[in-house]
Amino acid sequence: DTAVSQTPKYLVTQMGNDKSIKCEQNLGHDTMYWYKQDSKKFLKIMFSYNNKELIINETVPNRFSPKSPDKAHLNLHINSLELGDSAVYFCASGDRGSNQPQHFGDGTRLSIL
Amino acid sequence: GNSVTQMEGPVTLSEEAFLTINCTYTATGYPSLFWYVQYPGEGLQLLLKATKADDKGSNKGFEATYRKETTSFHLEKGSVQVSDSAVYFCALSNIQGAQKLVFGQGTRLTINP
Numbered sequence: 001d002t003a004v005s006q007t008p009k010y011l012v013t014q015m016g017n018d019k020s021i022k023c024e025q026n027l028g029h030d031t032m033y034w035y036k037q038d039s040k041k042f043l044k045i046m047f048s049y050n051n052k053e054l055i056i057n058e059t060v061p062n063r064f065s066p067k068s069p070d071k072a073h074l075n076l077h078i079n080s081l082e083l084g085d086s087a088v089y090f091c092a093s094g095d096r097g098s099n100q101p102q103h104f105g106d107g108t109r110l111s112i113l
Numbered sequence: 114g115n116s117v118t119q120m121e122g123p124v125t126l127s128e129e130a131f132l133t134i135n136c137t138y139t140a141t142g143y144p145s146l147f148w149y150v151q152y153p154g155e156g157l158q159l160l161l162k163a164t165k166a167d168d169k170g171s172n173k174g175f176e177a178t179y180r181k182e183t184t185s186f187h188l189e190k191g192s193v194q195v196s197d198s199a200v201y202f203c204a205l206s207n208i209q210g211a212q213k214l215v216f217g218q219g220t221r222l223t224i225n226p
Binding site: 031033035040041042043044045048056090092094096097098099101102103104105106107 | 145147149151155156157158159162164200202206208212213214215216218219221
């Protein structure tokens with residue numbers, strides 16, 4: 001049973017297109033996150049939702065819009081894709097107020113042609 | 114703000130060598146500290162954690178001790194194997210607030226037979 005699952009695993013698309021990445025967790029956690037890993041492997045937080053409420057919104061272009069229909073799902077929609085959006089996007093989940101670690105999905109590798 | 118600094122890689126060792134990857138942090142309050150590992154082509158996995166000063170996290174022969182006086186969380190292993198080749202990330206999160214993970218830049222480790 002996959003704890004945090006992301007789809008798709010790979011996404012290859014052209015500049016200017018709109019795409020979505022989906023994430024689901026079955027751990028019963030109340031908080032979900034999106035992280036971006038760039039080509040140098042650096043990982044940085046993008047967004048976080050706690051019980052469907054946005055609690056972290058880092059300096060990310062507003063072409064990126066997260067949506068959380070319920071606490072087990074967090075999707076990421078990206079409009080007008082640019083070359084610089086090429087990266088691996090990781091979803092994670094955890095419990096806010098707990099010192100337990102976050103659990104990560106396997107990542108979605110986004111390549112912009 | 115919070116930050117994590119890891120020793121720069123890449124690190125290349127022979128099998129059965131002793132490993133140390135240095136990690137120091139800057140944080141307000143009392144963060145939890147983590148080491149995550151990313152094997153080639155895979156997502157992030159928690160390797161070990163420590164939630165308070167002087168705690169020692171350990172897993173798969175790896176160890177790290179939370180040193181508040183030196184703000185460090187160095188990763189060690191007494192005898193590395195080829196299968197330990199991966200990218201290692203030191204990270205922290207604060208139990209207060211939204212608990213985003215702040216990562217170091219990652220250290221790529223290659224073990225040669």
